[in-house]
Structures are given as structure tokens and as C-alpha cells.
Amino acid sequence: MSETVNIEGAYCASPLPHSEQIVMGHGAGGRMSHQLIQKAFVSAFQNPALQAGDDAAMLQPVPGIQLSISTDAHVVTPLFFPGGDIGKLAVCGTVNDVAMLGAKPFYLTAGFILEEGLSMSTLQQVITSMQAAAQEANVQIVAGDTKVVQKGKADGLYITTAGVGIIPIGTNISGTQAKPGDVIILSGSIGDHGIAVLGARGELGFESTIQSDVAPLNHLIEAMINASHNIHVLRDPTRGGLATTLNEIATQSNVGIMLDEKTLPVHTEVASACEMLGFDPLYIANEGKLVAFVSREDVDAVLKAMKSTRYGEDAVIVGEVTAEPRGRVLLKTSLGSTRIVDMLAGEMLPRIC
Amino acid sequence: MSETVNIEGAYCASPLPHSEQIVMGHGAGGRMSHQLIQKAFVSAFQNPALQAGDDAAMLQPVPGIQLSISTDAHVVTPLFFPGGDIGKLAVCGTVNDVAMLGAKPFYLTAGFILEEGLSMSTLQQVITSMQAAAQEANVQIVAGDTKVVQKGKADGLYITTAGVGIIPIGTNISGTQAKPGDVIILSGSIGDHGIAVLGARGELGFESTIQSDVAPLNHLIEAMINASHNIHVLRDPTRGGLATTLNEIATQSNVGIMLDEKTLPVHTEVASACEMLGFDPLYIANEGKLVAFVSREDVDAVLKAMKSTRYGEDAVIVGEVTAEPRGRVLLKTSLGSTRIVDMLAGEMLPRIC
Numbered sequence: 001m002s003e004t005v006n007i008e009g010a011y012c013a014s015p016l017p018h019s020e021q022i023v024m025g026h027g028a029g030g031r032m033s034h035q036l037i038q039k040a041f042v043s044a045f046q047n048p049a050l051q052a053g054d055d056a057a058m059l060q061p062v063p064g065i066q067l068s069i070s071t072d073a074h075v076v077t078p079l080f081f082p083g084g085d086i087g088k089l090a091v092c093g094t095v096n097d098v099a100m101l102g103a104k105p106f107y108l109t110a111g112f113i114l115e116e117g118l119s120m121s122t123l124q125q126v127i128t129s130m131q132a133a134a135q136e137a138n139v140q141i142v143a144g145d146t147k148v149v150q151k152g153k154a155d156g157l158y159i160t161t162a163g164v165g166i167i168p169i170g171t172n173i174s175g176t177q178a179k180p181g182d183v184i185i186l187s188g189s190i191g192d193h194g195i196a197v198l199g200a201r202g203e204l205g206f207e208s209t210i211q212s213d214v215a216p217l218n219h220l221i222e223a224m225i226n227a228s229h230n231i232h233v234l235r236d237p238t239r240g241g242l243a244t245t246l247n248e249i250a251t252q253s254n255v256g257i258m259l260d261e262k263t264l265p266v267h268t269e270v271a272s273a274c275e276m277l278g279f280d281p282l283y284i285a286n287e288g289k290l291v292a293f294v295s296r297e298d299v300d301a302v303l304k305a306m307k308s309t310r311y312g313e314d315a316v317i318v319g320e321v322t323a324e325p326r327g328r329v330l331l332k333t334s335l336g337s338t339r340i341v342d343m344l345a346g347e348m349l350p351r352i353c
Numbered sequence: 354m355s356e357t358v359n360i361e362g363a364y365c366a367s368p369l370p371h372s373e374q375i376v377m378g379h380g381a382g383g384r385m386s387h388q389l390i391q392k393a394f395v396s397a398f399q400n401p402a403l404q405a406g407d408d409a410a411m412l413q414p415v416p417g418i419q420l421s422i423s424t425d426a427h428v429v430t431p432l433f434f435p436g437g438d439i440g441k442l443a444v445c446g447t448v449n450d451v452a453m454l455g456a457k458p459f460y461l462t463a464g465f466i467l468e469e470g471l472s473m474s475t476l477q478q479v480i481t482s483m484q485a486a487a488q489e490a491n492v493q494i495v496a497g498d499t500k501v502v503q504k505g506k507a508d509g510l511y512i513t514t515a516g517v518g519i520i521p522i523g524t525n526i527s528g529t530q531a532k533p534g535d536v537i538i539l540s541g542s543i544g545d546h547g548i549a550v551l552g553a554r555g556e557l558g559f560e561s562t563i564q565s566d567v568a569p570l571n572h573l574i575e576a577m578i579n580a581s582h583n584i585h586v587l588r589d590p591t592r593g594g595l596a597t598t599l600n601e602i603a604t605q606s607n608v609g610i611m612l613d614e615k616t617l618p619v620h621t622e623v624a625s626a627c628e629m630l631g632f633d634p635l636y637i638a639n640e641g642k643l644v645a646f647v648s649r650e651d652v653d654a655v656l657k658a659m660k661s662t663r664y665g666e667d668a669v670i671v672g673e674v675t676a677e678p679r680g681r682v683l684l685k686t687s688l689g690s691t692r693i694v695d696m697l698a699g700e701m702l703p704r705i706c
Contacts, residue, residue, distance in 0.1 A: 022471040027501025040476060041497050044484045049460075049495040057495035061459045061519055065418055071462035071515055073500045106414045107402075109424035111513035113466070118375040123393060131397045142402040142410035144394050145513075147426045148380025149704065153508045160464035160498075162424055162515030166414055351502065 029239025030344025068103030083211030103165030215288030382592025383697025421456030436564030456518030568641030
């Protein structure tokens with residue numbers, strides 16, 4: 001059990017992570033990222049929305065309105081990869097985070113940091129792709145900012161998007177709402193995005209046809225919410241993969257999670273790539289998948305609604321919520337044994353989003 | 354007159370600015386930035402909020418509510434300068450943009466791009482400064498994201514903030530609302546921020562005590578709005594300086610602007626620095642100043658309200674709106690002659706915000 005450090009305990013140890021410098025692992029979405037966020041950001045900017053620990057903040061500026069607000073910085077390299085590019089990623093990433101509170105996303109902002117020397121045609125391609133993704137998601141990009149930095153002070157371009165959506169009154173979907181007995185649904189295969197980006201970098205060591213799954217999931221979520229009022233948690237397993245996302249939720253809701261390995265959908269090519277490289281698909285980033293925690297009685301209705309949409313066709317049940325062990329994710333392996341699935345510790349795949 | 358290219362005309366020439374690569378001038382906030390924004394972004398993401406051309410978007414997601422949404426990417430170098438730092442700038446810049454539509458800013462998001470090797474203490478200092486600025490502005494930082502890029506792929510850290518505020522129903526303050534006869538009030542001295550940042554870089558060639566004016570202006574704006582319902586335009590003259598801001602407004606509202614040079618407040622040190630370096634203070638960035646276009650009958654009330662607040666103490670009348678020449682800013686010089694004040698053409702002071 002020594003590998004399963006208690007996260008909250010570690011958070012209290014010092015005002016900042018022990019490292020005195022930022023290292024790549026602080027950006028990988030695993031435990032180091034969480035420690036940095038908790039120690040440096042959440043403790044400084046403390047407010048209930050940040051402390052909730054969701055990927056978007058639920059806010060009530062005036063009576064009768066609930067906003068969902070989120071932001072994501074995008075630094076993926078290369079800028080273009082099979083199935084997507086940094087522009088599509090920047091739109092979908094924020095649309096999805098906003099929607100994961102059950103909100104209807106309306107507006108995006110986009111802040112561009114351009115490296116001197118970037119070709120106009122590259123920028124134009126990225127913008128065209130953003131517009132196509134915004135159109136598919138039915139959101140408007142309503143504000144933007146552009147800064148240019150000297151050659152060598154960025155990597156082509158970085159895009160930070162923020163998004164605003166409206167949460168229907170009465171909706172209370174959050175990582176804090178998982179309840180023992182909830183069934184966990186995954187919307188499709190895992191690991192596609194991370195492996196597609198690695199492939200585009202030529203780091204797989206073989207030719208691959210794997211496409212990133214990057215997609216806006218708000219229409220899928222709308223269909224799910226129309227089918228059930230008993231969806232407790234929605235989250236997209238991006239950086240850090242499904243394992244990290246489920247650990248976050250187990251901690252937020254103080255529940256246990258039991259995953260069933262044989263039900264986890266992994267494309268053969270992704271599985272082979274992972275095997276060759278020594279990766280676990282549970283830790284590989286996705287950009288067009290979600291997990292839903294749903295009351296058992298509504299599972300069929302939710303699954304049916306999901307399967308009727310483009311990005312939920314392959315939805316499957318992958319596990320359930322247990323009362324114990326609190327804050328832990330366990331995996332029933334194909335061999336019948338049970339192992340702890342920890343949060344990603346540090347760095348694995350840098351700059352995949 | 355050959356230097357006063359018709360901006361709209363130039364916009365129509367090609368799908369992108371003639372340059373085939375991004376150059377530093379695209380980020381300087383002047384004409385090249387405007388062309389890039391119009392040709393690449395506004396035409397792709399077209400929607401009324403973006404087309405209005407304000408620094409924030411006015412939006413009505415549901416009846417009875419008007420949101421003001423804005424974003425700003427911050428890449429200033431050095432990270433710390435007299436009077437402020439990138440963190441204070443990132444909070445104030447977005448608070449101010451949101452407030453310039455007459456909104457009360459509520460929430461900020463912050464996306465951090467950290468360079469591998471950044472010291473934790475630097476990050477902590479920046480975060481502390483952000484929190485202090487957020488507290489002064491009375492806004493909450495409710496969502497954040499952190500990415501880490503390899504050493505040499507950024508310059509310490511970049512921060513992109515986005516902000517959301519609520520516009521009181523009935524308020525219609527925008528760069529499109531300037532009317533002939535309006536009086537133009539400036540909240541204080543110009544050029545302090547740009548010169549302070551240059552000084553911090555050691556590029557002035559002499560020791561300077563000039564402090565950046567970076568400050569949140571939302572409380573000043575609240576006082577102004579409480580004093581008058583006849584404020585037509587509010588804008589902060591940041592990148593590109595007062596000259597560029599006034600050109601933007603003259604174009605948006607299709608009016609002329611007459612500035613009176615002898616009324617323009619410029620600190621002696623800023624004036625000397627500009628003289629030595631061959632700069633015009635009209636083009637130097639400010640981060641804690643605003644211009645207000647106000648109906649003549651309410652000028653005294655607005656000035657009085659401004660002078661009662663910390664950041665409006667030195668408010669002065671600097672000019673007026675004329676019917677002609679449409680889209681042009683003219684300056685009555687101290688010598689009594691009149692000259693055209695054009696938009697900043699390309700690069701002048703890179704990376705000052």
C-alpha cells in the first residue's frame with residue numbers, strides 16, 4: 001500500500017510542493033499537478049467554487065441563474081495530429097468542462113499567444129478548425145486576445161480558452177455527488193487521444209492509424225440529462241486519463257470505486273501501443289470521452305440516450321461506486337484479482353493537450 | 354495624408370494581412386494587430402459580440418441578464434516591474450475590460466503556461482499578487498488551468514485570464530456609442546506603464562522612478578455610473594496607447610475626435626523618457642487609466658465622482674467628439690496647429706502587457 005499516499009495528507013505538508021522549480025510533471029495532470037494546484041492556487045484564491053474541485057465552477061451571480069465557468073490552456077505539440085489540432089482541442093476542451101456540470105455552454109473566449117515567425121496559413125488553419133468545432137458545439141467565440149512573443153519564447157502557438165454556460169435550475173451534477181450504488185458509464189474507448197498525439201510525434205516507433213477522439217460532448221450530455229434526473233457526476237478523463245479522473249471523484253465524494261477491467265473499451269492499436277511502450281491505457285488522455293455516475297434505476301435510460309448520439313454510441317458500464325475503501329479506486333482484473341488504481345504520479349505524456 | 358490609410362479599406366484587401374508570418378508588430382496593439390484580428394479572427398468567428406469591436410462582449414444568454422465577458426493573454430517581460438507584476442496585470446487587465454461595458458465584474462478564470470525550471474517562489478509571488486489584486490477588485494478567481502512546457506518554450510510564465518461580469522439592465526456603454534458633442538475625460542496621466550516596463554528592462558539608458566499605473570478600475574467605474582446615466586463610452590488605453598484607443602472609438606462610432614494637447618497629463622519623467630527615445634506618450638501603454646465619453650450636461654457630476662476615488666483623482670477633460678472628420682482623431686497642438694493622430698502602425702514596445 002506504500003504507493004497509495006494519502007493526497008489530503010500530502011497537501012498539508014508545506015505551502016508549496018517540495019520541488020523548488022517547476023518540472024514537466026507539474027503539468028501532467030496527475031498527483032504533482034494536483035499538489036501544485038492545491039498548494040499554490042486553491043489555497044491562495046480560496047473560494048467555494050475552486051474548492052469544489054470540479055473542472056468548471058458553478059456560480060450564482062444573481063438569483064435565478066446558475067453559471068458554469070471554466071478555462072483550459074492548450075499547448076499540444078505537434079499542433080496538428082490525426083483527428084484534430086490545437087484549435088479543435090481548445091474549443092472542445094472548454095466546451096466539455098463547462099458542460100460537465102450539466103450546463104449548456106453558450107460562449108467561449110480565446111487568448112492566443114503566437115510565436116514570432118508562425119506562418120499565417122498555420123494560424124488560419126487553426127482558426128478554421130476552431131470555428132468548425134464551435135459550430136458543431138453550437139457555441140460562440142465572443143471575445144479574444146492575441147499576443148506575440150519573440151521567436152523561441154513559445155512553440156508555434158498556445159491557445160487558452162474560457163467558457164461560460166448556464167446550468168438549468170435544480171441541476172446538481174458535480175464530482176462531489178457520487179453515491180454508493182451508482183453505476184459508472186464510460187462513453188467509449190480510452191487512450192485514443194494520447195496515443196494519436198504520440199504517433200504524430202513519431203514516438204510510437206511504428207505507423208499508426210489511431211485518431212484522436214477530440215470532440216464536443218455537450219450534445220451527448222444534453223441527451224443524457226433529458227433522459228434522467230439522476231445523473232450525479234459527469235467528467236471527461238483528459239490529462240492523467242481515466243484512472244486520475246476516477247481518483248479525483250473518489251476523493252471529492254469520499255467513496256470507493258470498483259472498476260471492471262474486462263469491460264474497459266480499448267482499441268486494439270491503442271492496447272498494442274501501450275504494451276510496447278509500457279503505458280497503461282488507464283492513464284492516457286482522452287479528449288472526447290466522459291464518465292457518468294448514475295443511479296442504478298436510470299442506467300438503461302441513460303445508456304439508451306447515449307447510444308442514440310454520435311459520441312455515445314459505444315457507451316458501456318465499467319464499474320460502480322462502493323462505500324469503502326473511501327477515496328480509493330480498485331480494479332477487478334481480467335484474472336479475477338483486485339488491484340489499487342492510483343492517480344498518475346508525475347509525468348507520463350507531456351504536452352498532449 | 355498618405356499616412357492615414359483607410360482601415361476598413363485595408364481590411365477588405367485579402368483574407369489575411371499581407372505578411373505571411375507572424376511578426377512582433379502583430380502583437381503591438383496597433384494597426385497590424387487590428388488587421389490580424391479583423392481578417393483572421395472576426396471574419397472566422399463572426400458574431401455580433403465580436404463585431405461590436407469592444408474589449409469585452411455584451412451578451413444576453415437568458416432574458417433579464419446581460420453578461421460582459423472578456424479575455425486577455427499576458428506575456429509581459431520582465432515578470433516584475435516597478436508598481437506591479439504579471440499577476441497584478443493579469444487580474445487588472447481583465448477586470449478593467451469587463452468593467453468597460455459598465456459591468457460589475459464577478460468572476461475570473463486563469464490559465465497558466467509555466468516554463469519548466471520556473472522557480473516556485475516566483476510562481477508563489479505572482480499568485481499572491483493576483484490574489485491581492487482580485488481582493489481589491491472584489492472578484493473571485495473561480496477556475497484555473499496549469500500547463501507546463503519544456504524549458505525554452507515560454508518565458509517564465511504566461512497567464513491568460515478571462516472575466517465575467519453583469520451589466521445592469523438599461524446600460525448601453527460601448528465604443529459604438531460616442532456622439533458629437535460628447536466630452537472626453539481621461540482619468541489620469543498617460544504612458545506610465547509602458548515606460549515603467551522599459552525601465553525595468555534597463556532599456557531607458559537611465560535610472561527611473563516611474564511606476565506602472567496597473568490598477569483595477571471597476572470601483573472607479575461604479576462611482577461614475579452612479580453619478581450619470583449619460584456615459585456613452587468607457588475604454589482603457591492599454592496596448593497602442595491613448596492614440597490607438599481613440600482611433601478605435603472614432604472608427605466604431607463613425608465620429609471625429611479633437612484632442613487638446615496641452616490638457617494631456619504626462620509625468621515629467623515619462624515625457625523626458627519619451628523625448629530621449631523618440632516615443633510619443635500617446636502611443637505608450639497604460640494599465641490603470643480610462644477614457645470616458647460623457648454628455649456635456651453630466652461632465653461635472655462625472656468628474657466629481659471620479660475625483661472622489663483613488664484611481665480617478667487626476668481626471669481631466671482632454672477633448673471632445675465632433676461630427677467630422679469621421680473616423681479620425683485630431684490633436685490641437687500646444688503651438689495651436691492641428692495634426693492627425695493615427696493608430697499605432699506596427700511594433701513599438703513589445704511585451705509590455
